[in-house]
Amino acid sequence: MNSRTRNTSPTDGPTTALDTASACWLKTLDRLERTTVADPAVRALQRGIRSLPLGGMRDLLRGRPLGHPVHPVLVQVPIGCWLSASVLDFVPGTHHATATLTAVGLAGVAPAAVAGWADWADLPPEQARVGLVHAASNVAAVACYTASLAARLRGRSARGRLWALSGMAAVAVSGALGGHVAYRQAVGAHPAA
Numbered sequence: 572m573n574s575r576t577r578n579t580s581p582t583d584g585p586t587t588a589l590d591t592a593s594a595c596w597l598k599t600l601d602r603l604e605r606t607t608v609a610d611p612a613v614r615a616l617q618r619g620i621r622s623l624p625l626g627g628m629r630d631l632l633r634g635r636p637l638g639h640p641v642h643p644v645l646v647q648v649p650i651g652c653w654l655s656a657s658v659l660d661f662v663p664g665t666h667h668a669t670a671t672l673t674a675v676g677l678a679g680v681a682p683a684a685v686a687g688w689a690d691w692a693d694l695p696p697e698q699a700r701v702g703l704v705h706a707a708s709n710v711a712a713v714a715c716y717t718a719s720l721a722a723r724l725r726g727r728s729a730r731g732r733l734w735a736l737s738g739m740a741a742v743a744v745s746g747a748l749g750g751h752v753a754y755r756q757a758v759g760a761h762p763a764a
Contacts, residue, residue: 620692648679708745
């Protein structure tokens with residue numbers, strides 16, 4: 572066995588920083604799923620969303636014509652725009668392009684959020700709790716990208732980049748939380764920490 576293949580299993584070798592981070596993340600998710608502090612708000616929000624008179628629009632928002640949720644499809648617009656803007660932040664002379672991409676990403680948030688809330692309203696408590704934190708992370712991302720766009724439009728590119736990096740961090744956390752909700756929905760549980 573060469574040094575590249577040795578200790579590839581977490582049970583066979585020393586614990587790595589990635590193993591430690593993964594265990595911490597899964598423990599945090601487990602705590603989020605089990606905490607009942609926000610349950611009254613979760614139940615009230617879910618009831619409120621389910622009671623909206625959306626008619627056939629509810630099925631469209633939930634992705635029934637596609638055969639799968641539409642929310643993951645719609646989030647590609649803001650994430651793609653913001654990631655592209657982050658890449659272009661390192662290319663000289665792209666100030667207008669980064670501002671445009673940031674603005675288009677912000678415009679794409681509303682449809683993705685509406686579809687996400689439509690899905691969230693029918694989730695069981697464990698997923699709904701994590702989903703609420705996912706939504707809060709999205710709010711943080713939108714606030715950061717709004718500040719980024721405002722700074723960019725005022726000609727403060729460096730400040731706009733910093734806000735965008737903060738927004739991308741919030742998007743990463745939100746994506747990990749959203750992925751957990753989707754994975755848990757698909758298989759019913761996550762691997763033990």
